Amino acid sequence: MDIAYDAIVIGAGPAGEVCAGKLAAEGLATALVERELVGGECSYYACMPSKSLLRPGALAEETRRVAGVSDAEVETIAALRRRDEVIHELDDSSQLPWVERNGIALLRGEGRLDGERRVVVTARDGTVTTLEARRAVVLATGSAAAVPPLPGLRELAPWTNREITTARQVPPRLLVLGGGVVGVEMAQAWASYGARVTLVEQAQRLIEHEEELASAAVAAGLRDRGVELRLGATVTGARRDADAGVDVLTLDDGDELAAEVLLVATGRRPRTSDLGLETVGLEPGRAVEVGDDMRVPGRDWLFAIGDCNGRELLTHEGKLQARVVAAALAGRADATLRQLGAPPRVIFSEPQVAAVGPTLAQARADGADAVAVDARLDETAGGSWHGMGVEQPVRFVVDRGRRVLLGATFVGPAVAELVHAASIAVVGEVPVDRIAQVAPPFPTRSEAWLALADWSER
Numbered sequence: 363m364d365i366a367y368d369a370i371v372i373g374a375g376p377a378g379e380v381c382a383g384k385l386a387a388e389g390l391a392t393a394l395v396e397r398e399l400v401g402g403e404c405s406y407y408a409c410m411p412s413k414s415l416l417r418p419g420a421l422a423e424e425t426r427r428v429a430g431v432s433d434a435e436v437e438t439i440a441a442l443r444r445r446d447e448v449i450h451e452l453d454d455s456s457q458l459p460w461v462e463r464n465g466i467a468l469l470r471g472e473g474r475l476d477g478e479r480r481v482v483v484t485a486r487d488g489t490v491t492t493l494e495a496r497r498a499v500v501l502a503t504g505s506a507a508a509v510p511p512l513p514g515l516r517e518l519a520p521w522t523n524r525e526i527t528t529a530r531q532v533p534p535r536l537l538v539l540g541g542g543v544v545g546v547e548m549a550q551a552w553a554s555y556g557a558r559v560t561l562v563e564q565a566q567r568l569i570e571h572e573e574e575l576a577s578a579a580v581a582a583g584l585r586d587r588g589v590e591l592r593l594g595a596t597v598t599g600a601r602r603d604a605d606a607g608v609d610v611l612t613l614d615d616g617d618e619l620a621a622e623v624l625l626v627a628t629g630r631r632p633r634t635s636d637l638g639l640e641t642v643g644l645e646p647g648r649a650v651e652v653g654d655d656m657r658v659p660g661r662d663w664l665f666a667i668g669d670c671n672g673r674e675l676l677t678h679e680g681k682l683q684a685r686v687v688a689a690a691l692a693g694r695a696d697a698t699l700r701q702l703g704a705p706p707r708v709i710f711s712e713p714q715v716a717a718v719g720p721t722l723a724q725a726r727a728d729g730a731d732a733v734a735v736d737a738r739l740d741e742t743a744g745g746s747w748h749g750m751g752v753e754q755p756v757r758f759v760v761d762r763g764r765r766v767l768l769g770a771t772f773v774g775p776a777v778a779e780l781v782h783a784a785s786i787a788v789v790g791e792v793p794v795d796r797i798a799q800v801a802p803p804f805p806t807r808s809e810a811w812l813a814l815a816d817w818s819e820r
């Protein structure tokens with residue numbers, strides 16, 4: 363006999379967990395289906411371990427910049443032990459009290475749609491349970507690393523984010539394919555533990571969707587730490603050299619790059635190929651398209667949130683989308699995602715990049731009458747304490763006619779916490795002339811915001 367719930371959420375990553383929690387809080391009988399670990403990719407193989415691996419190197423570098431403190435060195439064994447604590451040794455039992463406290467029914471197993479409002483859950487031992495959703499099914503199955511179809515690459519079973527974030531030893535040499543966010547962060551982290559890192563990127567610059575000034579600073583930072591960058595590179599094939607115990611990438615200029623570990627960091631694919639999408643008339647293997655209310659068009663009982671809808675591959679965005687679903691099912695007015703500003707993005711390299719909204723080029727391409735107001739965190743008094751000696755550019759992108767902030771990019775050590783003020787200003791469309799009336803505290807790097815006051819007075 364089918365078991366009925368008001369809502370069934372498939373996937374207990376950050377998006378699914380938050381959604382289930384909010385739905386249960388709205389009083390809906392809610393089931394959460396998870397086939398691996400409650401907490402998802404983010405908690406065990408992505409955000410959390412990667413940030414844990416990056417923190418010791420960042421802090422050690424800051425101690426070298428501050429006179430009066432003994433220079434700190436990274437201790438690899440302790441750092442990896444701390445990473446293991448952060449990922450709870452890949453055991454999700456610490457998450458379970460939260461699930462229980464919130465009255466959510468957790469079903470362990472692979473969830474699959476089986477027609478409208480029906481979900482079949484297959485447990486590891488083969489037991490099959492059929493669930494019926496009285497009101498909604500929410501897909502929150504996330505994404506997995508995409509391995510590009512380069513000759514020989516898939517046969518090598520290269521490392522992805524899963525292996526590199528949980529590695530128990532430092533690879534002597536690490537070859538990173540892809541200079542996006544994952545590639546940059548992992549190159550940074552493992553270089554800090556002594557790996558000799560080479561990063562291969564097909565574009566002419568790293569993190570190419572960010573401002574060029576950010577790409578340049580991150581590239582310089584990696585090079586300073588001994589990372590070799592091969593930008594604008596075309597990889598023609600991959601092979602294993604078993605005698606040497608290395609994987610080899612061949613480039614179109616004939617160069618061969620070899621390393622004990624090859625990491626593929628070339629983007630993600632939605633986990634939707636084995637989700638029964640075809641049983642409800644949708645194409646498997648693709649991102650599940652949704653409207654701003656997170657509903658699949660034409661199927662008002664079906665929602666998709668987080669990485670699996672392909673909108674923004676960021677934990678905080680998935681969590682925001684989860685709230686939209688809860689609001690929609692509760693019939694509240696805030697039930698659509700009003701994307702007033704592009705989501706904030708933080709790249710935890712050295713220097714860090716923290717950005718929100720469009721870059722100058724993107725804003726102009728979107729038709730805005732946009733100008734750049736540039737500043738430097740290292741030229742503020744606060745720069746005497748934080749990231750001393752490091753160039754720390756800031757770019758505000760301002761709509762000249764409307765006199766509002768469209769976007770901002772901060773580059774420098776520990777700038778992650780600076781971006782939220784900009785997000786609020788962008789989303790709130792706070793006039794620049796109003797921002798100009800706010801005194802940034804002295805002596806902090808926030809005084810870079812005074813560049814907007816100067817612009818407003820011109």
Ligand SMILES: Cc1cc2nc3c(=O)[nH]c(=O)nc-3n(C[C@H](O)[C@H](O)[C@H](O)COP(=O)(O)OP(=O)(O)OC[C@H]3O[C@@H](n4cnc5c(N)ncnc54)[C@H](O)[C@@H]3O)c2cc1C
Pocket residue numbers: 372373374375376377378395396397398399400401402403404405407408409410412413471472473474502503504505523527544633636637667668669670674675676677678679680
């Ligand atoms: C190395 C790395 C670092 C990152 N760092 C950051 C960061 O610092 N900040 C940030 O905002 N984002 C970061 N991201 C992105 C972030 O990890 C994702 O955006 C986020 O995990 C997406 O959350 P989600 O809930 O949609 O999916 P996931 O976290 O992927 O969770 C989906 C869950 O669904 C389960 N599942 C899948 N299919 C089924 C099924 N059929 N039945 C049952 N369960 C199923 C999976 O087992 C998984 O537990 C990083 C990504 C990577 C790869």
Ligand SMILES: NC(=O)c1ccc[n+]([C@@H]2O[C@H](COP(=O)([O-])OP(=O)(O)OC[C@H]3O[C@@H](n4cnc5c(N)ncnc54)[C@H](O)[C@@H]3O)[C@@H](O)[C@H]2O)c1
Pocket residue numbers: 510512539540541542543544545547562563564565569570595597627628629630674675676707708709710
């Ligand atoms: N700090 C964070 O918030 C954080 C950290 C990691 C990941 N993420 C999220 O995860 C997403 C996925 O990250 P990602 O780095 O895997 O993807 P990405 O899309 O950010 O970058 C992939 C890079 O690989 C390059 N590439 C693709 N094919 C290639 C090839 N054949 N040869 C050489 N280069 C190639 C692309 O040009 C691109 O620069 C990010 O977009 C981001 O949303 C966020």
